[in-house]
Amino acid sequence: MPVPARLGVFRVLCLFAVFEAVCLLDTGMLFPRESSSREVKELNGRWDFRADKSPNRNQGFEKAWYKSRLAETGPVIDMPGPASYNDITQDPTLRDFIGWVWYEREVVVPARWIADEGTRVVLRVGSAHYYSVVWVNGVKVTEHNGGHLPFEAEIGSLIRKDPTQPCRITIAVNNTLTLDTLPPGNIQHMDDHTKYPDGFFVQNIYFDFFNYAGIHRSVLLYTTPKAYVDDITVVTDFLDNTGLVYYKVSVQGAATATLKATLMDKNGRCVASSSEPSGVLKVVDVNLWWPYLMHENPAYLYSMEVRLMATDSRSTYEDVYTLPVGIRTVNVTSTQFLINNKPFYFHGVNKHEDSDIRGKGFDWPLIVKDFNLLKWLGANSFRTSHYPYAEEILQMCDRHGIVVIDECPGVGIKDIRSFGNSSLTHHLAVMDELVRRDKNHASVVMWSVANEPAAEMPPADFYFKTLIKHTKALDPSRPVTFITDSNYARDRGAPYVDVICVNSYFSWYHDPGHLEVIPIQLKTQFENWYGKYQKPIIQSEYGADAVAGFHSDPPVMFSEEYQKAVLQSYHNVLDQKRKQYVIGELIWNFADFMTVQGITRVVGNKKGIFTRERQPKAAAFILKERYWRLANETGRLPVWTKYPCSF
Numbered sequence: 001m002p003v004p005a006r007l008g009v010f011r012v013l014c015l016f017a018v019f020e021a022v023c024l025l026d027t028g029m030l031f032p033r034e035s036s037s038r039e040v041k042e043l044n045g046r047w048d049f050r051a052d053k054s055p056n057r058n059q060g061f062e063k064a065w066y067k068s069r070l071a072e073t074g075p076v077i078d079m080p081g082p083a084s085y086n087d088i089t090q091d092p093t094l095r096d097f098i099g100w101v102w103y104e105r106e107v108v109v110p111a112r113w114i115a116d117e118g119t120r121v122v123l124r125v126g127s128a129h130y131y132s133v134v135w136v137n138g139v140k141v142t143e144h145n146g147g148h149l150p151f152e153a154e155i156g157s158l159i160r161k162d163p164t165q166p167c168r169i170t171i172a173v174n175n176t177l178t179l180d181t182l183p184p185g186n187i188q189h190m191d192d193h194t195k196y197p198d199g200f201f202v203q204n205i206y207f208d209f210f211n212y213a214g215i216h217r218s219v220l221l222y223t224t225p226k227a228y229v230d231d232i233t234v235v236t237d238f239l240d241n242t243g244l245v246y247y248k249v250s251v252q253g254a255a256t257a258t259l260k261a262t263l264m265d266k267n268g269r270c271v272a273s274s275s276e277p278s279g280v281l282k283v284v285d286v287n288l289w290w291p292y293l294m295h296e297n298p299a300y301l302y303s304m305e306v307r308l309m310a311t312d313s314r315s316t317y318e319d320v321y322t323l324p325v326g327i328r329t330v331n332v333t334s335t336q337f338l339i340n341n342k343p344f345y346f347h348g349v350n351k352h353e354d355s356d357i358r359g360k361g362f363d364w365p366l367i368v369k370d371f372n373l374l375k376w377l378g379a380n381s382f383r384t385s386h387y388p389y390a391e392e393i394l395q396m397c398d399r400h401g402i403v404v405i406d407e408c409p410g411v412g413i414k415d416i417r418s419f420g421n422s423s424l425t426h427h428l429a430v431m432d433e434l435v436r437r438d439k440n441h442a443s444v445v446m447w448s449v450a451n452e453p454a455a456e457m458p459p460a461d462f463y464f465k466t467l468i469k470h471t472k473a474l475d476p477s478r479p480v481t482f483i484t485d486s487n488y489a490r491d492r493g494a495p496y497v498d499v500i501c502v503n504s505y506f507s508w509y510h511d512p513g514h515l516e517v518i519p520i521q522l523k524t525q526f527e528n529w530y531g532k533y534q535k536p537i538i539q540s541e542y543g544a545d546a547v548a549g550f551h552s553d554p555p556v557m558f559s560e561e562y563q564k565a566v567l568q569s570y571h572n573v574l575d576q577k578r579k580q581y582v583i584g585e586l587i588w589n590f591a592d593f594m595t596v597q598g599i600t601r602v603v604g605n606k607k608g609i610f611t612r613e614r615q616p617k618a619a620a621f622i623l624k625e626r627y628w629r630l631a632n633e634t635g636r637l638p639v640w641t642k643y644p645c646s647f
């Protein structure tokens, strides 16, 4: 049953008070955008690079490699950024390297940035995996714990100290995973010299993707005036045909400031404005943000321009920041997921940030290709399995109406020691950073706090209760989930979530080769979970490996025919249960992806319906047919889909 709009408004009003109390972060992390007051300089391209292969991996710090040019302290090689470093060379020790690697480049900073003391110059790293330390001209400016979220440092005063010097940026990145990192891992030393070479150690991980490392997203410099818009939070609602944009702007660098918030439609026409730092903008005859294939005009975005004016004894500062805003609501009942009070069925995919050569490095051609494939497939959603994706990807989702379940890197929490206090503290901090970064995306409709943890362990109950409560308090406007495996006895997180997300691999990991178990086991799975919790369920993973080009009839495992048969069998049950309380299905996986070497993986995980090179396997056509049929049943197709060649 739709939630009455008035209730929604009440919930939104509570939101800002809670926001302040829960989030421990004291600054914003707005995506760097150019404006009349802000400039952006991308530092992508070639970096000097050296892996610290010393036995304790610590020579770089002992010899202070950051103090002079990297080339002066040893040999360097070319390394592109953004990219994982693992697959760039022919060196197997670099592919499998564990420890500190060092990146360096010199940047020419525009003279006017330096000359104008009223300009802040910020160095921002979109993401580097996993632990990073950053120096500018030999002076440490920041460090960051975590591999998938941005971090930044103001470096203006430092580069102004000696404007004649080039600006030398050194970034040391360590990919070691410990019991307290997210995802967790541990290092195992093998000291038996009859079996292993001297100093041999391995990184154990409990997740199924290659631990790619390096500078994965853009490094850039951007400017703001000294008084600036530090953060904006928007939460949207609507009442009849009036859109409501609740907003809050936080300002830094000025004791007092005046500001103007203007909401503009697609044609740049002002539809609402206010001079308050927080409040509500009312939009008459609102164009709501609708998912792809749910409406003929999906993904409508307004632009919210925030213009700030502040004065100090020296001068007057003006800062302008423009945020895309989609107006929509999200609500969950015991059987439905509602977007704008209409039932939404997730027919989508799970993805990875993964491709050959680049690893997890950000790459526009790959991203645009993937969105074209998603639209071709008729997918309306994906989950950011198993970590936060690049901000540019979420911006594409906002633009195209692709709905997102935004997952934090809480994957592979399997060791009981990873449920301790320090792990939990880090997990909460990562949720703070994730919500701070992604809270304003209309496409993000739910937070996922973890994937398949060892939920049967006793400390898991306290851990997930705390984590889920914290996430709900951070953002009461979105539901929270945690991804569980099909065994409903392992249900420690389930009492606290809004939506149950279940992964299952019947006829694959269980009863391999026996397709006939799927109808029974899948039905039992749904009935058990719903019977126990009366919460809507998403089949958040299902699938089978298929090596592209392997054929077998009757189907056998790893053939394209077997993958097809698994999908079809799941779909039969999903078609019965989606009439009741199943609210979505996300295939595992969109594309083949790289994993560690092991006896169950043949050059990576092959459960993609596309190959790693993004060519369709037979299963892709089955899914395409299904998703377009579901879209025809449940939504309204955009006008342009009459011309299927347009994407």
Ligand code: BDP
Pocket: 207, 208, 386, 451, 452, 503, 541, 588, 605, 607
């Ligand atoms: C699931 C995991 C996913 C794996 C998948 C598989 O959530 O990360 O890649 O199994 O084994 O349980 O293919």
